[in-house]
Amino acid sequence: MKDMRYIRAASVTEITDNLKKYGDKAKILAGGQSLVTLLKQRLVSPNVLIDISRVADLNFIRKTKKTLKIGALTTHRQIETDPFIREHLPILADMEKQLASVQIRNLGTLGGNLCHADPAGDLAPPLIALGAKLKLISATGARTVLAENFFKDFFETAIRPDEVLAEIHVPLLPYFGNAVYIKHSTRGVDTTIIGVAAFISKDIDTCREVRLCVGGVGSVPIRAKNAEAAIRGKAVSKKIMAEAGKxxxxxxxxxxxxxxxxxxKKELIEVFIQRALKAASKGGRKGA
Amino acid sequence: MRKHKLSLTVNGIDYILEVNAGEMLLDVIRDHLNLTGTKTGCDSGACGACTVLMDGMAVKSCLVLALQAEGRKILTIEGLAQDGALHPLQEAFIEKWAIQCGYCTPGMILTSKSLLDENPNPSEDDIRMYLSGNICRCTGYQKIIDAVASVRPLQGGRHGKK
Known part of the structure; x- marks a missing residue:
């Protein structure tokens, strides 16, 4: 690994000031669980490493009236074990349980995972299905983008070199809403072959809103919009779910x-969309 | 190469070292401190042989930059025995024949310690899930699971007892 300047940022301002100064010569180090492998393989060789892991202001899980706000430095393990998330957004805790190994989840952060933008990443599909937004901060201001619009290509995102991902805003589930994430991999800790997140809200049996997101099948996580259209406004039946899979x-x-x-993978898409819809339409969760 | 100061505690001893920004915690433990109980395996975060506890938390030291460990307390396999007495997990691994070549053992034992510290009475499924990031190529896992299970206090094990 080549020689790098190492800066340990103590505050959000220190992060954005350094990003302004070094731009794309710098890489942000959060938990390091993706970046360190890239550094070792020399797939990235920044001149400057900005270690943001000690910025306590970016590590929080905060509930507002309709949204759960998560600091970008919150670790996978924190999400997995958080009592509120387990009760009210169990999709996230379930997804985390299936993400890599406990050692990786102990250090890996949500922000780092999203900015790494591995198309087979497990975190993005649930966030997209839930309609989450990402807050990006730079020295000159802040902006919010839909998680769905954040991913641009293999390992590429909408983030600018002077920006840091600061917060993830996840809408809480509506009372008659439910969301699940299911995935397939050779062993639990191996790369995800396919991951499907399904969000569905219903009026009695009729589907009011649905969002389906599939990971591992393209350069970015993909919304299955035609499948959604096949279900929206209809009574959720086995036949409709099979139609959506097709x-x-x-x-x-x-x-x-x-x-x-x-x-x-085509085969997996059809099967897993149906399984995810079946699990999500069972509902049975408590409202927030 | 630019040198950076690093202070950390390993097995109860405070160290102040000089490291490069790109140096791994694993290499500092093995090459600077000569604690070779922590093993290099895949060197990419998959096999778990390099697992150590950082502030009590299991981490893969091949994926941690040494500078990320600034001010942290590290526990390696060498720090587990107390006053010449093996840790109950170490005894259990011997008793249950959970070791063949031994290469994965330090990582297995430290990950198991982290599990039992969090949850003293895990189910067999819990143990399997928790150890899924540690690969063994010899024993077939069952004896490792048996060893960890035997240490649970409800099974008459001694984990957590002084």
């Missing part, structure tokens, strides 16, 4: 990679 299979064009062939 639509998702048609509208997503996965590429073959180390995790599986395009053909295999």
């Amino acid at each position: 639509k998702a299979r048609e509208e997503i064009s996965p590429v073959s990679d180390l995790q599986g062939s395009a053909e295999y």
Whole structure:
């Protein structure tokens, strides 16, 4: 690994000031669980490393009336074990349980995971299905983007070199809403082959709103919008779910990679969309 | 190479060292402190052989920059025995034949310690889930699970007892 300047930021201002100064010559180090592997493989070689892990202002889980605000430095393990999240947004705790290993979850942060933008990442699909927003801060101001619009390409995001991801805003589930994340991988700790997040809200049996997001099947997590359209406004039945599975299979064009062939992934999309919808439409969760 | 000052505590001893920004905690433990009980395996965060406890939390030291450990308390396998007496987990691994080549053992034992510190009476499933980030290529895991399970206080084990 080449020589780097190492800066341990003590505050959000110190982060943004250093980003303004060094721009794309710098890389932000949060938990390091993705970045360190890239550094070791020399896939990235920044001149400056800005270690933000000690900025306590970016580590929090805060409930407001309709939104859960999560600081970008909150670790996967904190999400997995948080009593409020387990009760009111169990999709996130369940997803974390399936993400890498406990050692990685102890240090890895939500912000780091999202900014790494691995297309097979487990965190993005649930956040997109829930309609989460990301707050980005720079020395000149702040802006908020939908999680769905954050991912631009393989390992590329909408973040500018002078910005840091500061907060994740997750809408709480409506009373008659439910969300689940299911995934498939060879072993639990291996790379995700496919991950499907489903959010659904219902009036009795009729689907009022639905969002489906699939990870591992493209350069970014993908909304299965035709599948959603097949269900929205309809009574949620086995037949409708099968129809949605078929639509998702048609509208997503996965590429073959180390995790599986395009053909295999097409099959997985159809099956996992149905499974996710079935699990999500069971509902049965408590309102926030 | 630019040198950075690093203060940390390893197995109860305070150290002040000079490291490069790109140096890993694993390499500092093995090469600066000569504590070679912590093993280098995949060197990419998959196998768990390099697991140490940082402020009580299991981490993969091959994925932690040494400078991230500034001010932290590190526990390696060498710090587990007290006054010449093996830790109950170490005894259990011997008693249950949970060791073959031994390469994964330090990581297995430290990850297990972290589990039992958090949850003294895990189910067998809990143990399997918690150890899923530690790979063993010899024993087939069952004896490792048996060893950890035997240390649970409700099973008459001695974990957590002085």
